Amino acid sequence: MSNLPLQPNFIPPMRNGVTASKVFIEKSTHSFSSLYEYLCQHFSHILPQEWQQRFDDGLIYDFHGQVLNRHSPYIANTHIYYYRFLAHEIHVPFYEKILFENDDILVVDKPHFLTMSPTGQYVQETLLVRLKNTTGIAELTPIHRLDRETAGVVLFSKRAETRGIYQQMFANRQIQKIYHAIASYDSSLKQNLTINLRMEKGQPFYTMQVVDGEANTHTELKIIEHDTNWALYELKPTTGKQHQLRVHMNHLGIPIKNDPFYPVISHKNEQDFTQPLQLLAKEILFIDPITKQQNHFCSEQVLTL
Template sequence: MNLKSDFVPPMINGVSASKVYLPTLQSHVGSIFDYLCQEFPHISQNEWIQRFNDQLIYNQQGHILTIHSPYTPNSHVFYYRFLAHETHVPFEHQILFENNDFIAVDKPHFLTMSPTGQYVQETLLVRLKKQTNNEFLTPIHRLDRETAGIVLFSKNPETRGLYQQLFAERQVQKTYHAIAPFNSHIPFPQHIELRMEKGEPFYIMQTCDGEPNSSTDISILEHNQYWAKYELKPLTGKQHQLRVHLNSLGLAIKNDSFYPSIQHKKEDDFTSPLQLLAKTIEFQDPVNQQIYHLFSKQELTL
């Protein structure tokens, strides 16, 4: 039985519903609750029970489900993700520019882009959805939680792919600023090319032998006896690329907790932001053909 419906779950407090397909199973599953617990073992039974009790799980006709609702193959259910406790990030974003198709946002340090792990409400995407009441907002590209600066969000599903294609085809010029040690023995400008792969633990990157798959142009904007402000222009978009490339010169970015070595910090420690800023972004708009050159209002200082 394939139950069709035009039900569109509403956005609740900036959070859009997640959609799960219920397939035909070889083994018997009595309830939707049993299936969700089985399919998502990393989510506790108590958390699923709470979501059902809070009436945050719907079938595709828009009816609220309970923990006793029977499993219905070849249908969909929708659920909302909320966390009982989140660490508040005490910094605000700023919308720099918007048109009918995208928003350019100045992201603060420490704010995660999208719901993941221990963050849902305390993410830039959910904050923006609540602010704009636009449930179709989607990041066109991403910045690390630790990195501040300019980032683009799609407003319109119909044109989203055009902007994503710009990034995929490297038609976007991005400039970053970073504070790192000054070494008078290292000449600049530098063109860095390295092969980067997933490291150990999984959330860091490492350099290895082989054909380079990452490249960055690096120059010095200003310096004193100990520190320099570097301008970095990535020509590729590997995870942690700028952090790894500067570190490869022995110039780890100030307050970097991953490179050259991992330093675990408490989630509520906001005292030492990574000194890396996505300063500018430039591209030709694929919809109106206008050239945009957008700047973060934030500054890094020596």
């Protein structure tokens, strides 16, 4: 790969749907023989072979846009750009669908098992990178998020200039979100129920728990249909805590079907795509802060008893 012309305000191009990460090279009392040596020590959680491969593949640039190699010198108080890649990545055999698009937003129907953004063992097999590859929009950014296990409607910002307006809309709770979930049928539950609980971080760190104190999460629940064992519930959260609906349903004694965290953590094989969590972000309603139009988007996916 040839070097790019020197650019004082260099912005790395998107590659295969992946935006480059920016890293500040700190000053150190240690004398590094090369940038490669510094990166291997500073990011010890990344194997040296991975840094070597990134250099060999031309995936590391300096701030002028010059491609660096394993022998490039360590220069403190500057920054570099590099691209994430995974040598082996599990393919997620389910696909997203774009429901709506205008100049500012993209509305997408997300499948189960697809992580929102690059993290851990997923880069290409994430909703964000798939959409960047499909649309070619480098600035595409999620306005809100869904768990990997959850399917349904999610919004993306296409332009940095208007992103904050939509993010503020969520922060101000000017969005109505309607979820569907399948869980055990409990005939003792009221047809319409309001759940008010205080939730905080749990153990392990990636879970949440109910604690005593003033409620900081609120959900409206009603039963849509049921048979003798299972019910389809409509859930309307008015707050947006992590795992809120999953924790609320578990607290009622009716955990969502196939939930791998609540009430008991069960780590499935990452290549096991059976038994998806029966939670779907079914609808989202809001007045667009730019167009002033009433928007109502609905997932084409359906949960059945």
